[in-house]
């Protein structure tokens with residue numbers, strides 16, 4: 001039996017500002033039904049991988065047999081200085097590597113056995129973070145933490161040990177607020193129906209391998225990787241800048257001008273984004289996005 005208090009203390013030492021835990025069990029019927037309906041409506045766009053492993057996604061004991069408890073943690077990524085055009089979460093090093101390494105250290109520190117996940121397996125991470133009492137699933141479709149907002153990475157440990165105290169899910173505090181929905185330039189946020197990725201600039205500029213639709217180009221403003229408008233509109237966003245230096249933008253990235261972006265060579269792209277999550281869009285995707293953004297500037 002592991003101690004909840006010890007796990008939370010060790011998580012704090014490793015840079016996770018929030019940590020909670022719950023027993024391993026299937027997700028609620030409501031969540032599973034809503035997720036299936038969301039897939040059936042095609043709201044996941046071309047992200048076919050979200051259709052895979054439905055049963056394992058809905059039941060952690062099928063994904064990782066022997067799992068008894070789930071520990072969820074959050075790590076702040078809010079940047080102090082922001083390089084233009086790029087979403088906050090992608091200013092520095094790739095969070096997959098950073099958070100995974102800390103999760104492995106957390107597993108060792110608490111003497112647990114199991115698996116670590118950072119947005120790389122069929123794990124409904126916001127659902128489990130909610131069940132672990134870290135925050136609630138907001139109308140922005142992200143996890144919201146009171147007085148913090150949503151500018152953090154989530155990670156999970158699926159462990160084979162029981163824990164002496166489990167947390168309870170946090171109540172939803174969105175109330176009558178609609179600010180994220182009002183801030184979304186594309187109508188991608190659909191209230192209780194969630195996010196339609198086909199209309200989300202974050203999806204269109206990162207995961208999408210096709211063209212940026214012509215209707216979306218004038219709505220990009222000067223952001224060519226991600227969007228963040230719903231995140232920044234949330235009245236709960238009061239987090240301080242992260243103390244993790246690895247999530248800070250490099251001086252070279254901060255110094256990029258419009259002309260530099262317009263002339264971005266593949267060689268410079270590789271240097272600028274070595275070890276960065278921006279590589280997910282690949283050089284062709286990023287230059288496609290920049291061109292779409294510049295089209296908007298030229299039209300003005």
Ligand code: SF4
Nearest residue numbers: 184200201227229230
């Ligand atoms: S990231 Fe942008 S486009 Fe996507 S839901 Fe949020 S505000 Fe809308």
Ligand code: SF4
Nearest residue numbers: 138139174177180234
């Ligand atoms: S902006 Fe308002 S409605 Fe949207 S997630 Fe934040 S509190 Fe909820």
